[in-house]
Amino acid sequence: MSEHQALRIGVVGLGQCGGNFAAEFAKLGYLALAVNTSQTDLRSVTGLDEEQRLYVGVDGLNGTGGAMAVGADSLASRGSEIVAAVAKWSEVDVVLAIGGLGGGTGANLAQVVELLAGEDRPVIAMAVLPASSESHTAKVNALQGVNALLDVEFDALVMVDNQKVYSAFANAGLDQFLHEGNRAVVLAFDELNSLSGQGELRSIRSFDPQELGNTLVSGGVVVFGSRVIDDSLTSESLLEAVRSSVANHEYLGSGYELGDAVVVSAVMVCNGDVLADTPATVFEDFLAALRSETEGADLHAGIYSGDVKSTRLLIMVGGLSLPGRTQELLEEAAQEAERFSSKKAPRNKLKKLDLSGLAALAGGRGLVPPSTGGKGMAKISVDPGDLMESEESEPLVDLDFNDEDDVVAEELLPDDVVGDMSAVEEEELK
Ligand SMILES: Nc1nc2c(ncn2[C@@H]2O[C@H](COP(=O)(O)OP(=O)(O)OP(=O)(O)O)[C@@H](O)[C@H]2O)c(=O)[nH]1
Numbered sequence: 001m002s003e004h005q006a007l008r009i010g011v012v013g014l015g016q017c018g019g020n021f022a023a024e025f026a027k028l029g030y031l032a033l034a035v036n037t038s039q040t041d042l043r044s045v046t047g048l049d050e051e052q053r054l055y056v057g058v059d060g061l062n063g064t065g066g067a068m069a070v071g072a073d074s075l076a077s078r079g080s081e082i083v084a085a086v087a088k089w090s091e092v093d094v095v096l097a098i099g100g101l102g103g104g105t106g107a108n109l110a111q112v113v114e115l116l117a118g119e120d121r122p123v124i125a126m127a128v129l130p131a132s133s134e135s136h137t138a139k140v141n142a143l144q145g146v147n148a149l150l151d152v153e154f155d156a157l158v159m160v161d162n163q164k165v166y167s168a169f170a171n172a173g174l175d176q177f178l179h180e181g182n183r184a185v186v187l188a189f190d191e192l193n194s195l196s197g198q199g200e201l202r203s204i205r206s207f208d209p210q211e212l213g214n215t216l217v218s219g220g221v222v223v224f225g226s227r228v229i230d231d232s233l234t235s236e237s238l239l240e241a242v243r244s245s246v247a248n249h250e251y252l253g254s255g256y257e258l259g260d261a262v263v264v265s266a267v268m269v270c271n272g273d274v275l276a277d278t279p280a281t282v283f284e285d286f287l288a289a290l291r292s293e294t295e296g297a298d299l300h301a302g303i304y305s306g307d308v309k310s311t312r313l314l315i316m317v318g319g320l321s322l323p324g325r326t327q328e329l330l331e332e333a334a335q336e337a338e339r340f341s342s343k344k345a346p347r348n349k350l351k352k353l354d355l356s357g358l359a360a361l362a363g364g365r366g367l368v369p370p371s372t373g374g375k376g377m378a379k380i381s382v383d384p385g386d387l388m389e390s391e392e393s394e395p396l397v398d399l400d401f402n403d404e405d406d407v408v409a410e411e412l413l414p415d416d417v418v419g420d421m422s423a424v425e426e427e428e429l430k
């Protein structure tokens, strides 16, 4: 575990998505465990050691294929192994459990949170919501997963919105954009968590680990991130940075009202020269305006200076309600359910092909002649008129079954069909 972290966090990543996030946290020195019902998916997470992977499938299960109940059964049988693994993390202050709610494994994040909440440490759930383009199974899983989370005790809930991840990192390449999104989330979190330990920054007004802890473990939904202050450094530009990360985050669920916030942390990092040129009232006015806009939220603030190019505000807002994306998902799923309900049962759509137009071919080489009644040519009904040779055109098929043709027929047709043909010919000779 890295020295620079204010809060010592251990990460449990459930399913493929959770595993990818766990690996990203591990790169920055966090304790991490990837848990999956699929050996294949577990192995495919890069950058983790063997002991950082835990397979919890039952009866050799290799993933749930989106079936949430199958994931739930596995966790019910083997969830205690997760608890045992996490119990070894004696130095950890907070456990962060992450899952993609669209997956049959990850949708059961609530079950893992519940198991871990029984231990003595705060548990934060990080739930990844599916994008609009994902299947309705993913959406229904996610909605059930959200409701299940609301039934268990967590200390904070972070919601990543894949719809935003898709747009924010669309240029990163099909194999990379999710990883880019994961990295952005993890770096934003780590930036706040490692601030106090960064030797190259000088604390003007320090932001303590306890303040971060208070904001994070707010009991509600938490949003975090950072914003570059492009405009001149004023109380209004700082306030706008907080407003925009709550109302319109790049990759976390958003659409919240700042008035809903219960606790806010805001830490400004800027160049020493900028700081010297900025009136002291700017930050105080910003905090006063923030207090008023949040309708009295608990505020934690910090100021750091260093050799940085641009001024940035690191933000964490806690105690929010569910993001607008959950309602959107519900509406998308309801529309899809309505459309889907009007679909015909697949078997009813499978109509037999009308082969009646093929009658002329029924007596061709290798095919059963029409005189047999089409035996062996499954239900091609023959109108004798169709088989008359026109004066202008060549016959489409040779209807003259002479001895030579019989040889061909015997070569090309199965014995029983040839047998049938001979029987018919004998009958006709009588
Ligand atoms: N942001 C992000 N989302 C991911 C990532 N991997 C998968 N997802 C999303 O997470 C959801 C669940 O997918 P998986 O994690 O593959 O599913 P699972 O939990 O392993 O469940 P099953 O494979 O169905 O047993 C889907 O909505 C995916 O879009 C990732 O690395 N980052």
Ligand SMILES: [Mg+2]
Residues within 6 Å of the ligand: 015, 016, 038, 041, 063, 064, 103, 105
């Ligand atoms: Mg999987």
